[in-house]
Amino acid sequence: MAQTLSPTPLTTDPFDDDKLREECGIFGVTGVADAANFVALGLHALQHRGQEAGGIVTYDPEQGFNSARRFGLVRDNFTNQSIMDTLPGALGIGHVRYSTTGSKGNTQIRDVQPFFGEFSMGGAAIAHNGNITNADSLRRELIERGSIFQSSSDSECIIHLMARSLQTSIPERMKDALRRVEGAFSVIAMTRTKLIGVRDPLGVRPLVLGRLGEDGWALASETCALDIIGAQFVREVEPGEMVVIEHDKVASHRPFEAKRPRFCIFEHVYFSRPDSTLGGRSVYETRSAIGRELAIEAPVEADLVCPVPDSGTPAAIGYSLESGIPYAMGIIRNQYMGRTFIEPTEHIRNMGVRLKLNVNRALIRGKRVILVDDSVVRGTTSRKIKEMILDAGAAEVHFRIASPPTAWPCFYGVDTPQREKLLAATMSEEEMREHLGVDSLRFISLDGLYRAVGEAKGRDADSPQYCDACFSGEYPVAPKDQIDKGFTLKAAE
Amino acid sequence: MAQTLSPTPLTTDPFDDDKLREECGIFGVTGVADAANFVALGLHALQHRGQEAGGIVTYDPEQGFNSARRFGLVRDNFTNQSIMDTLPGALGIGHVRYSTTGSKGNTQIRDVQPFFGEFSMGGAAIAHNGNITNADSLRRELIERGSIFQSSSDSECIIHLMARSLQTSIPERMKDALRRVEGAFSVIAMTRTKLIGVRDPLGVRPLVLGRLGEDGWALASETCALDIIGAQFVREVEPGEMVVIEHDKVASHRPFEAKRPRFCIFEHVYFSRPDSTLGGRSVYETRSAIGRELAIEAPVEADLVCPVPDSGTPAAIGYSLESGIPYAMGIIRNQYMGRTFIEPTEHIRNMGVRLKLNVNRALIRGKRVILVDDSVVRGTTSRKIKEMILDAGAAEVHFRIASPPTAWPCFYGVDTPQREKLLAATMSEEEMREHLGVDSLRFISLDGLYRAVGEAKGRDADSPQYCDACFSGEYPVAPKDQIDKGFTLKAAE
Amino acid sequence: MAQTLSPTPLTTDPFDDDKLREECGIFGVTGVADAANFVALGLHALQHRGQEAGGIVTYDPEQGFNSARRFGLVRDNFTNQSIMDTLPGALGIGHVRYSTTGSKGNTQIRDVQPFFGEFSMGGAAIAHNGNITNADSLRRELIERGSIFQSSSDSECIIHLMARSLQTSIPERMKDALRRVEGAFSVIAMTRTKLIGVRDPLGVRPLVLGRLGEDGWALASETCALDIIGAQFVREVEPGEMVVIEHDKVASHRPFEAKRPRFCIFEHVYFSRPDSTLGGRSVYETRSAIGRELAIEAPVEADLVCPVPDSGTPAAIGYSLESGIPYAMGIIRNQYMGRTFIEPTEHIRNMGVRLKLNVNRALIRGKRVILVDDSVVRGTTSRKIKEMILDAGAAEVHFRIASPPTAWPCFYGVDTPQREKLLAATMSEEEMREHLGVDSLRFISLDGLYRAVGEAKGRDADSPQYCDACFSGEYPVAPKDQIDKGFTLKAAE
């Protein structure tokens, strides 16, 4: 049931279609005078994880639970005094979203988290980053039992499971619910008095804990959201851990059976912000290390190393440092990009690209150029960029990609095209090179990537240290709903 | 939990506070190419029954269920092509609302009907006019069982009761649900193929059935909504009846134990539009008959009979016809009234009244004036009007009220002040006359009102033909939730 | 040059197209703490004179001149605190507009008055009700001399003429400018210290003066705008008079050669609000008197006298009083009319009419009905109403029109169709009766109308007391621009 209440979401420009997209960022804070303003800032810092919509729920003993959910950027909604005034209280959580797998772009405002449920022992709100791989069967079961779903979001299953739990406290009901859920999830929840954070047993999606002044605590998808509010990074919530924060105390629970963690390696490659830290290390440095590794694995003689802005920048700097080939901004990004312009009727080739990117023609002319990008998904952008660079008179174009070929879709909270749309799913590296029409094309190896993220010995093939399903096709949790819909696992091919 | 998504509802002007307010209008249509446009027109004709917000749900085999819910008037929302385009299908229902008892004016868009639920046998939407007198205990019970409420509306109970029914078809689940519900209700519902209408066993709120061309059927709160779309009035849905319309056939069910009907007599006095028919008779004529009866019961020598516009007009015409005293427009209503103006800092007495009403000074000067109004609730408006008339130089002011004293709140879907705010709850007729400061004040008698609506012998005190609780304090259904909150019945006073 | 800044103006409904439309209402106030709030109320009371757009200019010694101009109703714009806060000061004027002759419905915000000009001796703002009949040649002349017009409005000529005057004070410049202007005008203007009102020598359009408390003065198109702010009516500004109000003193000037006044008789028939007074008499009473006169001139046997709401109401009451035939509301007007609905695809005859009006079927059936309307312009509405009444089963339909046949366009500030679209320009009364398909059709005579407005001897054919060009084709000021464009005067036919 589609509602028409919502303003049209931002048109995504063609470039953005050619990236994998993290689907959510989550944030929560307790023990401050005005939680909503902190949550707004935290979500703003996490905006790269979801630009379509955002929501905030707060609790105040006098005003009860309040929420505001909006399409559009955090800065355009949660800077508005009249909105923020409706969100009083010392405890709050928030969510930014991109879109859910299969939502076909027509998200409704009722699909925007956090979700709220009133139970006999009081209300609770939850914000979920990840994807539930058995959501379809859970939803069928819940409907059979008389639950009424309000959204098309898989995450709503969690709140209905909690509503039906036989447990008598909300944290216990939440454990009950999450034990029925399969897939990848980091969840931030709140009751009238508690701020709760949980990661799935594999710890696929990130979640960190921070201290804010003397009385406050914060939970966030990334450390950059702690930085923006001046919170101190304390530690990552551990895979399989539930932290329950109340009255300035943090209690740690282990509701799930222990497993070897499989953190998403693509957070290092692209999703996380370069100024966040993962595993104690700056994401910027890791990406620079990927560039260095790539320069060692795939050297080439050239005059310039240029990033595909902005995501290729740290790897390009690393490649330049390792190779000694000068770093330069061969491609300039228009910082005002946004909604799609009406294309003039006289057709202009590559208009889409020019709107967002422009080549530094005087710089590129006659040069052998190494272009460093973070990943190749459909390959559409790479082709356009190659043409721009050649049009500008480059002598040679060499692509270096800071991740292995993306050959498998992600089912753990990342928006990926269907498998047949992934260039690497249907072509070899040489076929891709020919398809893109470049002088050379090289991806970092999977082992090289593991080394760059700090695994000196590379990937442990028997028991990989990360979730790298998008590269390897090895899914740590069976994508049950997808298999029901006909998805073929690698083993079955 | 308050959401901030909604634009601020229209400020009600001070006059409107001094009326009882019907809380809802409902409409449904099937068997037409574009149900939504018909529903929009039907709701527009019912706008007087609820001006705060409106919603439409339609079903189309390809597009499924779609809904749009908006604050504001039907004409301001459902005339927009881009909204109407989202509502395809041959089957649709809609709802306009004023506000629910106890909502304290901060309605959220999620409180706006129709409500929708997805069951294992398919979806259903319902629109409810009335009030459930045991809603609080039903809600508590449903939450205990794991239902998650999305709104603060009592009507949502019905859809949750349906979700939990053991029956296997939606009409049967609806019967199950409505048998648990106490109070007054007319409901229009829809499934993927059926349009359903139900009235409670007493038939307190109205509901009529119409024929639209050869294949179409319509259900509506009043006949004026059939007129606007050119539908033929067929009959009233009977008290306690459920009609199920499918494939151009109307099936009639009787899910409830039979009772003597008690239709709301205030629909005749004020709620229904004067061009609707009730019981085969024009509401305009009934009101004119009330005026005639009033002229017989409470004659007075005077120069002019003037209505308090617009609701007092038909009774004033009747009074004039019976008494022979000329009818005149002594008070002119500004047809552009709406949001509240900022009052100039130099205080002007009665500004509120002048904004909406102005006296025809030249006409009134020196005259003995009979003012005919439909009802007196708080009495605030009556006092202001009396002052305006005296300021204009009237020699005498006589109030004649086309209903008995309103001394009791309504709990069946009408917005009434608390009992102590009702002028007639605390004063005798003479005390009211003194309070208003008029030369005479007379209300029609309860028997007179019954005669005017067609009961030649007046009210049957043992078994009244109508619900007249607002006048008599005799509630045909015990207001259970209200009693729990401390309301004292007449018998217990 | 069309600007796209403006929201789409309200769609006019089909009925309104069949009325002559007053094009403007004007209001000004001085000597109050917060002029803007008073102006907003005054314009609200004058909303019937122009619903398309409105503007307010105020002057404050510290903040200078400020203005706000908006499309839409006064109540929707000038009730907004954030707008009103931008309009400080004790002196202010305002304007509501319908549309200017020839604007073709695409009014721009820069066409919305008041207009403002900065001169070497300070700024001035003007608001104009009327039409300049030599505007085209004035505009050409001014452009030749180097003036740059910002709007398509004829009224802008006045401010450019003022800018070029050799006089050294603003009132003198205004006299200079208005002596060059031909046509009909009532103007309210303001400088930093003065509030100014002027009427053209014939006094075609109305303008009244009121006293507000001890220090304040107000100027307004009609007395109803004095009533709303509690101001006392002092007198009408006289034809050919300029009043200059400063420091609580009113000075009267006579800048023009004296002429016999020719006030617009249609203000009595339709334009003015029934609660305004004109020439010391309530407009309501005058209209009631027209109805009485009509009953004498054109009696008919019938069962009911029904007004075409709302403008036919006072004349219908008068007709009923004189004839003794009972008055009744046979047609009910939907008070929520507004933007145009999307018509359902299954065509329904007369949908346009049903949206705004509905027949009281039960009342009308089998009756001989007299319908009283204020005027017949194109006749489209009259035909539809006749059909509605016959569909409802009326035995006979008799139209009685409270004005003579409208056979000529107005060029003095009223929006009229081209002559060939006026039903009375091409048909005799009997042809019109046949065209409308009614049992009888009668217009009041021109003499009868003059009698009803108080001229006991009727119209002075040699020197008519009113401007009645729309009925008689006798234009008191030659419509110069129109003649240049090919309009043929009666004398030349």
Add this chain to the structure above:
Amino acid sequence: MAQTLSPTPLTTDPFDDDKLREECGIFGVTGVADAANFVALGLHALQHRGQEAGGIVTYDPEQGFNSARRFGLVRDNFTNQSIMDTLPGALGIGHVRYSTTGSKGNTQIRDVQPFFGEFSMGGAAIAHNGNITNADSLRRELIERGSIFQSSSDSECIIHLMARSLQTSIPERMKDALRRVEGAFSVIAMTRTKLIGVRDPLGVRPLVLGRLGEDGWALASETCALDIIGAQFVREVEPGEMVVIEHDKVASHRPFEAKRPRFCIFEHVYFSRPDSTLGGRSVYETRSAIGRELAIEAPVEADLVCPVPDSGTPAAIGYSLESGIPYAMGIIRNQYMGRTFIEPTEHIRNMGVRLKLNVNRALIRGKRVILVDDSVVRGTTSRKIKEMILDAGAAEVHFRIASPPTAWPCFYGVDTPQREKLLAATMSEEEMREHLGVDSLRFISLDGLYRAVGEAKGRDADSPQYCDACFSGEYPVAPKDQIDKGFTLKAAE
């Protein structure tokens, strides 16, 4: 006179206050089917030159001149089909603006260019980049003569001067007008058939000519606006030149007395986009050369060269290349910055900075960091950045500035603070270093800057090749209005 029609302009964030701001970008195109779409793209590419508002005027033989002017970004307004549909025609010009000197931030929509005037020989629209230094006296003179100004913009003088010219063609009137104007200006104008470009005799502001397909021509502030629409760069319009483009022919006129050009050197430093070319050279390369020159002039031992993003990036890359010190992104810019957030009540130091920038803490810790910025205006940003870097644990902080000290305001179309707010106006370099609290601070020398922009022998002190008044205090055109208001020239200090 302030109008309230306009939405609130975007709040500028604190960082932007600490930059000089180019005030306008202009663009025009002719000989294409749909000029407006091209103009929208061109303005989008020039958005960095003015973010507050934008306007487009087009001409179509059937529809005449049309315009749309809006607050906000080009992408948010001129991507809207319903707006673009109102702008038909093959000829169009556009303007983006920041704010005019002295406008105090309350720009009105009527201040937004292009300006339009209707003359006896037809209409013309103009878009102006620059500032008229004798605007106050021109405005006084024009008002004396009877011109009515509609805006507070100096640029409106040009259109009034044109209206009063005795010449008979628009280009000749424009020459007449511009000969009365002093200061810096690049102007793009249009008539019904001509596209016109003019630069002042010194050529202070840029203007370039491009070819679009076979029949089209474009004029733009910068070459990046040609790139975006696929136009070929032809040449710069020369200082003192007027180009008149009609029927695919470009005629060149020289209306002014010849002078030695003085192009704005700050266009190289900051205003122009790095992918534009100026004088045949990429702006990126020039900025990189400034960085190299700075590394030679002001070397320092350090571990990292970091840009202050984004404007310091090319100079930082140049500094790194020349010095051999590794380049790194020590500061990350949040790409979603926009409106100002509500600061949490618990005060957090440097919140403003953290919203836009975040330090790569893990990278910076313990390092000696060279920060390269383009300029220091008030110094407020530099202090905050220094604190962020030290908080992150940097061992040393060295500032290197890619321009000389900014000690004088610009009066030629750039928004600069008053002189006393410029850090370099009141402090020596050492005092600034101390004020900023950094280990070292060095600006490039004026000669070094001239060398970097291609003047091998540096600045010609007798007759400087560029306008460098912001550094040198030597104003090539006397700022007449400013001197009248009390500004003291360097010679007079």
